Amino acid sequence: MDSAASTGAIDPFALRKLYKYLRVVDVADALDGIGYFDITLMAAEVRPLWNGMKFWGRR
Numbered sequence: 001m002d003s004a005a006s007t008g009a010i011d012p013f014a015l016r017k018l019y020k021y022l023r024v025v026d027v028a029d030a031l032d033g034i035g036y037f038d039i040t041l042m043a044a045e046v047r048p049l050w051n052g053m054k055f056w057g058r059r
C-alpha cells in the first residue's frame with residue numbers, strides 16, 4: 001500500500017493514467033457534450049506578453 005492510500009490522502013495524479021492516451025481537445029469536447037461548457041477553456045488573463053510570442057507547458 002502506498003503512503004497516499006495509507007494516510008487517506010487523495011493522490012492528485014490518480015486520474016493521470018486514465019487520460020494518458022487522450023488528446024486535450026477530445027476531453028474538452030466530451031465535457032462540452034455532457035453540459036460542462038466553458039470550464040475547460042484557458043482564462044483570458046493567460047496570454048502572451050506581446051504579439052507573436054509563443055508559450056507552452058509540459059508535455
